Structures are given as structure tokens and as C-alpha cells.
Amino acid sequence: MSKITRMLRLTRSAIFLLGIRIYNTDSAKMSMWSHLILGTLLLVSTSWSQPLVLDEAAAITYLEEYDRLAADMSYQYAEAAWKYETNITEETLANMTEWSLKRSDFNYREAKNASRFDLSKINNQNISRLLRKVMDIGTAAFPDTVKLEKISDLEGEMTSIYSRARGCLNTTTCLPLEPDLVDIIANSRNYAELTAAWKGWRDASGRNIKKLYPEYVSLLNEAITFEGKYKDMGDYYRSSYESPTFENDVKALFLELAPLYENLHAYVRRRLKEHYGADKFPSTGHIPAHILGNMWAQDWTNIYDLVAPYPDKRTVDITKALIDQNYTIIRMYKVAEDFFSSIGLYKMPHLFWEKSLLVKPVNREVVCHASAWDFSNKRDFRIKQCTALTEEHLLTVHHEMGHIIYYLAYKDLPYLYREGANPGFHEGMADIVTLSFQTPEHMKKIGLLDAIPGQNDTEGDINFLFRMALSKAAFLPFGYLVDQWRWSVFRGETKPERYNEKWWDLRCDFQGIYPPVERSNADFDPGAKYHIPGGTPYISYFVSFVAQFQWHKALCKVANIAGPLHRCDIYSNTIAGARLNDMLKMGSSRPWGEAMLKITSGTSGQTDKLSVAPLLEYFDPLIKWLQENNKKYNEILGWDKKNCPNFLSPHILSGSPRVQNITFILTMMSALFSIAISIIEN
Numbered sequence: 001m002s003k004i005t006r007m008l009r010l011t012r013s014a015i016f017l018l019g020i021r022i023y024n025t026d027s028a029k030m031s032m033w034s035h036l037i038l039g040t041l042l043l044v045s046t047s048w049s050q051p052l053v054l055d056e057a058a059a060i061t062y063l064e065e066y067d068r069l070a071a072d073m074s075y076q077y078a079e080a081a082w083k084y085e086t087n088i089t090e091e092t093l094a095n096m097t098e099w100s101l102k103r104s105d106f107n108y109r110e111a112k113n114a115s116r117f118d119l120s121k122i123n124n125q126n127i128s129r130l131l132r133k134v135m136d137i138g139t140a141a142f143p144d145t146v147k148l149e150k151i152s153d154l155e156g157e158m159t160s161i162y163s164r165a166r167g168c169l170n171t172t173t174c175l176p177l178e179p180d181l182v183d184i185i186a187n188s189r190n191y192a193e194l195t196a197a198w199k200g201w202r203d204a205s206g207r208n209i210k211k212l213y214p215e216y217v218s219l220l221n222e223a224i225t226f227e228g229k230y231k232d233m234g235d236y237y238r239s240s241y242e243s244p245t246f247e248n249d250v251k252a253l254f255l256e257l258a259p260l261y262e263n264l265h266a267y268v269r270r271r272l273k274e275h276y277g278a279d280k281f282p283s284t285g286h287i288p289a290h291i292l293g294n295m296w297a298q299d300w301t302n303i304y305d306l307v308a309p310y311p312d313k314r315t316v317d318i319t320k321a322l323i324d325q326n327y328t329i330i331r332m333y334k335v336a337e338d339f340f341s342s343i344g345l346y347k348m349p350h351l352f353w354e355k356s357l358l359v360k361p362v363n364r365e366v367v368c369h370a371s372a373w374d375f376s377n378k379r380d381f382r383i384k385q386c387t388a389l390t391e392e393h394l395l396t397v398h399h400e401m402g403h404i405i406y407y408l409a410y411k412d413l414p415y416l417y418r419e420g421a422n423p424g425f426h427e428g429m430a431d432i433v434t435l436s437f438q439t440p441e442h443m444k445k446i447g448l449l450d451a452i453p454g455q456n457d458t459e460g461d462i463n464f465l466f467r468m469a470l471s472k473a474a475f476l477p478f479g480y481l482v483d484q485w486r487w488s489v490f491r492g493e494t495k496p497e498r499y500n501e502k503w504w505d506l507r508c509d510f511q512g513i514y515p516p517v518e519r520s521n522a523d524f525d526p527g528a529k530y531h532i533p534g535g536t537p538y539i540s541y542f543v544s545f546v547a548q549f550q551w552h553k554a555l556c557k558v559a560n561i562a563g564p565l566h567r568c569d570i571y572s573n574t575i576a577g578a579r580l581n582d583m584l585k586m587g588s589s590r591p592w593g594e595a596m597l598k599i600t601s602g603t604s605g606q607t608d609k610l611s612v613a614p615l616l617e618y619f620d621p622l623i624k625w626l627q628e629n630n631k632k633y634n635e636i637l638g639w640d641k642k643n644c645p646n647f648l649s650p651h652i653l654s655g656s657p658r659v660q661n662i663t664f665i666l667t668m669m670s671a672l673f674s675i676a677i678s679i680i681e682n
């Protein structure tokens with residue numbers, strides 16, 4: 001760190017600490033003085049040499065210079081983060097933390113510089129939007145650099161615990177999440193082994209993260225509320241959606257989707273009972289969380305073989321096809337690249353092939369969670385993925401490359417606009433081609449399937465749609481609930497002693513699943529999901545799952561592709577590609593409603609809002625089939641939403657007076673019974 005940076009930071013901290021010390025005195029008089037002193041000091045420290053500027057031309061010059069510096073800072077930070085995530089050591093962590101602080105300093109300084117411009121006097125919408133973005137720097141606006149450093153340290157420590165965790169199946173076998181534990185949960189059909197892997201992962205990850213999370217929450221809230229702009233960190237996360245009604249809007253969407261999920265849930269529950277035995281299923285109607293093929297029960301594709309609607313109908317095993325056809329990891333990426341270039345979008349630049357990390361290295365610890373990186377210099381874009389030769393990974397390759405395509409589409413915009421129209425758009429873009437890619441039509445085109453279900457092959461069609469639902473519909477409640485938990489924590493509604501209880505309230509209520517082994521507030525199961533220790537907002541995935549069906553429908557319509565939505569493949573259709581690109585190229589230069597309108601305009605789904613109608617249209621034949629099937633077997637839809645089996649609520653753990661009374665009565669009765677028996681026997 002340079003001397004100047006250090007000095008600036010020390011000055012900032014000193015000013016801040018002085019203010020806080022005065023703030024903490026009890027006297028009201030002192031408090032008034034302290035406000036005055038702090039206010040003056042902050043004024044002197046920030047705007048002393050910065051008179052208010054009204055000139056639009058000066059703003060343009062400032063923004064040009066900002067753009068260059070910000071892109072460079074972003075590049076430096078990304079390099080440091082990349083070094084850490086591809087080689088977890090104390091040194092790389094320290095280096096990343098240092099750059100994170102430098103970036104915070106930079107953002108802080110520039111936010112102050114931008115505040116010199118009087119926005120009320122700037123008529124150009126674009127310039128005022130850019131200036132507002134410079135000023136909206138989140139926690140970096142917090143002047144206490146010691147605490148900012150602590151936030152960064154905590155995040156680093158939590159992701160490090162998560163990435164290095166080894167879940168123990170027994171006293172001798174302890175395995176990493178990827179690939180081992182993920183494989184067991186995906187492929188094992190042994191209830192006890194699944195339970196061990198599920199519990200082992202949570203003991204090794206969440207439980208060790210638990211002690212760090214409350215401080216992380218409180219520091220983030222302290223930092224984000226400092227300026228008085230946001231109520232708490234959740235409020236700040238939601239502000240990316242530029243809508244005051246966002247929270248209610250997503251709730252309404254979720255409620256509209258509930259019938260689809262409940263029908264899927266009831267059907268899958270019946271089929272899993274056939275395999276594991278009805279005794280594993282509580283009378284409340286919940287499904288054990290660890291038998292759905294995924295560590296978080298968020299994607300059920302891996303249990304397709306157990307629950308397929310028409311199991312006798314030959315199904316294709318894409319993973320087997322990849323192995324049989326001698327696919328390599330690189331070829332998986334080439335196949336994805338081919339899809340995007342076939343619709344007229346971009347090829348991967350040469351630095352992508354040179355610098356990406358596509359295979360898990362053997363000699364060092366890395367963050368395996370797949371991600372796509374923009375180094376902000378218009379040339380360097382990378383993917384980091386511990387790629388394996390499976391169908392799931394082939395889809396992830398398309399997903400991550402979808403992010404890169406978005407980066408490439410908006411790379412020439414001002415730095416501040418190089419992001420999705422909202423965070424959900426980026427995830428939606430990452431998924432949209434997989435809706436085409438997974439159609440039997442497309443699988444046949446690229447030789448991974450030898451025949452496609454014909455026009456009248458309802459069984460084949462239902463099997464296909466069902467498999468899609470195991471991934472896209474099964475995810476919806478999980479995508480919705482992760483941030484319901486986090487927002488509640490940031491709001492202070494859920495205190496640290498109830499973190500896990502709230503998590504399971506939501507899991508049991510929305511997903512209709514329950515923990516396979518006893519859980520209590522001594523556990524921290526949210527910490528066993530990457531995005532919680534990683535500090536990555538999650539509602540974007542829910543938004544993306546809704547939006548991607550809207551876009552898929554729009555693209556199929558503009559491309560004039562006939563047939564039902566679930567069989568539409570936009571491969572090689574450059575009209576669809578151009579329409580998609582029109583939206584991507586906007587980045588975040590306009591509010592996201594305009595980007596939504598850009599892609600849906602002129603189609604029957606034209607809108608500037610989120611809508612679940614296209615998703616429900618896509619799954620319509622399956623919804624009808626599930627309803628009929630559930631009726632046939634007298635399945636009761638849903639589950640007891642007030643009950644969460646296996647979660648030990650605190651009053652039972654600590655022994656409430658009522659429980660103690662019952663225990664006392666039972667003990668007395670048993671003693672009297674024993675005496676009576678011994679009298680009779682004698």
C-alpha cells in the first residue's frame with residue numbers, strides 16, 4: 001500500500017473516530033457540539049477544495065477520467081481476487097484484501113468528487129445517471145477503514161472455511177464438497193450414506209462459519225446505514241432493482257408459481273416413498289431434504305431415474321454420450337461457443353483460452369464454485385470452473401459463457417454501465433440458451449441424441465418437460481427463500497440465536513422439505529450454501545428463472561419458430577440472436593424495464609415487467625399431467641406449513657417448565673408401574 005493511501009486512510013479514520021468518540025458522550029450539550037465539530041471536519045475533509053460545480057461540460061470531462069481510473073482499479077482488484085480464488089493461501093488472501101481496501105478508498109474518494117456536481121442543474125439524463133452511480137458506493141461510503149477491513153477479512157475467512165471444508169462420512173473418511181460430496185448426494189441411493197454426506201457437509205462448513213456471521217452482519221449494516229440512504233444491507237441489495245415495490249412484486253410472482261411447485265412436490269414425494277419406504281416421510285407431508293439429488297435440494301435433476309413419469313420410455317444419458325464420444329473439457333467449451341456464434345453473438349477472445357481455469361488443479365486449493373470474470377479492460381474475460389465431463393457441467397459451461405457473452409456485448413459502454421440491466425438479468429442471460437440447448441431437437445443436431453420424440457409421442461414429451469421441471473420449477477422456492485432469510489437477518493428480525501431456526505422455517509414452509517437429522521440453533525445451515533458466506537445476493541436467481549422464460553418466448557416469436565415453447569431451439573437463428581443482443585448491449589444504461597421491453601416488444605408477451613405467464617405456458621402440458629396423476633393417486637397437495645419435523649425448537653432444548661412437568665409425571669408413572677409389577681410378581 002502506498003504511503004499516500006495509508007495517510008489518507010489514517011486521516012479519514014481519525015476524523016471518523018474523533019466524531020464517534022464525541023458522539024458516545026452522554027451529555028446532550030456535548031452531542032450538539034459533536035455534531036457541529038464532526039460536520040465541520042467532514043465538510044473540510046471532503047469539500048474544502050471542492051466548490052459546487054454546475055457545468056455539464058466539466059461533468060463530462062470528470063466522467064471520462066473516472067471511467068479510465070475505475071476500469072483500471074477494477075482490473076487490479078479482479079487480478080488479486082483471481083489469484084486468491086485460484087490459489088487459496090494466506091498471501092493471496094492478504095493481497096486480495098489489500099486491493100479490496102484500495103478499491104474502497106478509490107470509490108470513496110470518487111463518490112466525494114462526484115458529489116461536487118449539482119445534479120438538479122444537470123439536464124442530461126445520462127450524465128446524472130452516471131454521476132449517481134459514482135456516488136452510490138455501498139459500504140465503501142463508510143469512513144471507518146478499520147471496520148471495512150474487518151468486513152473484508154470476515155468474508156475472506158468465511159469463503160476460505162467453505163472452500164477448504166471436508167465433510168466427514170465417518171471417523172476416517174472426510175471429503176471435499178466438489179466433486180465427492182456432490183457426487184454422493186447426486187448418485188447414491190443409500191439413505192444412510194446420503195444422510196452422512198448431508199450432515200457431514202453442514203458440520204464442516206456452516207457450523208464453523210456460524211461464529212463469524214453475526215459480526216459480519218452487524219458491520220455491514222453499520223457501514224451501509226452510515227450515510228442514511230439505506231435502512232440495512234438487504235435494503236441496499238434490493239436497490240439494484242430500482243423499484244420501491246420489488247419485495248412485494250417478487251412475492252406475488254412466487255405465489256403465482258406455488259401451484260406448479262406443489263403439484264411437482266406431491267408427485268415426486270409419492271415416487272420417492274416407493275423407493276425409500278413411507279416410514280421416511282413424516283405425516284406433515286414434507287420430503288427429507290437429502291434425497292432430492294442435490295446438497296441444497298435446489299435442483300432435482302439427479303433423481304430423474306427414480307421418479308421419471310414413463311420410466312420404460314428410453315431416456316438419454318447425456319453424460320454417458322459425452323464419455324462414449326470421447327468429449328474433452330475443451331470441447332465442452334467449444335460446443336457452448338458454437339451455440340453463441342451460431343446466433344450471431346461473440347466468440348471467446350484469445351485471452352479467454354489462455355487464462356481461464358477450466359480444470360481443478362491438483363497441487364493447490366481453489367474456490368471451485370464456477371464463475372465468469374470480466375477484467376474490465378475489454379480484452380480479458382475468464383471462466384473459473386472445476387469442470388467435469390457430465391451433463392450438469394456442460395450446462396454450467398453454457399451458463400458461465402452466457403455471462404461472458406453479456407460482458408462482451410456491453411464492453412464498450414462506460415464502465416459504470418457494464419453490468420446487467422439488473423442482477424437477475426445477468427443470471428437470466430446465463431441460462432437462456434440452455435432452454436434451447438436442452439431440447440431434444442438440439443441434442444440431436446449436435447449428435448448427443450439419436451432420435452427425438454415425435455409429434456404424437458406424449459410420453460416422450462412429458463418425460464422431457466418433467467426433467468426440465470426438476471431443474472427449473474424445483475428451484476423456484478429455494479431461489480425465493482435464501483434472501484428472505486438474509487433480508488430478515490439484516491433487518492434484525494432474526495437474531496443470531498435464531499438464525500438456523502428461521503432458515504428451517506423457510507425451508508419447511510416454502511420447499512416442503514425437512515432436515516433428515518435433528519437440527520438446532522447450534523447449527524448454521526445457511527452457511528453451508530456458498531452465497532451466504534460469499535456475500536452474494538440470491539434473489540437474482542429467482543428473477544432470472546422468471547425472466548429467462550419471458551425472453552425465450554420472445555426470441556422464439558421474433559424468430560418465427562413454430563411449435564410449443566418447450567420444443568423451440570433458437571440455434572443458428574441470427575434474428576433471435578440480434579434481438580437478444582439489442583438488450584444485452586444496453587448494459588445497465590437504462591432502468592431494467594426498458595431492457596425487458598426491448599426484447600419482448602412486438603410479441604404477445606410484450607411488457608416492461610416480470611411475468612410468470614411464459615414459464616407457466618412452457619410447463620402447461622406437464623402441469624395438466626401432474627394434476628391428473630396426483631388426483632389418480634389421491635395425493636394431498638402441500639404440507640403442514642406450521643410444522644418443521646426434526647428442528648429442535650429452543651424451549652425443548654432448554655427444557656421449558658411444561659416439558660419438565662411432563663417429564664416428571666412420566667418418570668413418576670414409570671416408577672409406580674415398576675413397583676406395581678414387582679408387587680404382583682412377588
Ligand SMILES: [Zn+2]
Pocket residue numbers: 399400403426427430
Ligand atoms: Zn451465474
